[in-house]
Amino acid sequence: MTPMSAPQTVRCPNCGNIGERRYLHSSNLVRTQCPHCDYLMVSCSETGRVIEAYSPGLYLPGM
16 A cells, blocks of 8 residues: 555645645655545655546536
8 A cells, every 4th residue: 555645635726626745755746636526636745747647627616
């Protein structure tokens, strides 16, 4: 099991709602996710390269 940091509260870059960011120390990865719009991005904390990403499109409240 990969040790992770405690989640940090961040604004989702996709919808603006509250999401979370975690650092996976042993693999130098950063995982940012949003439970509201299903946004996900996993990137390398050293190079900034995106390893995995999913963004379901712009979130439009009230549609």
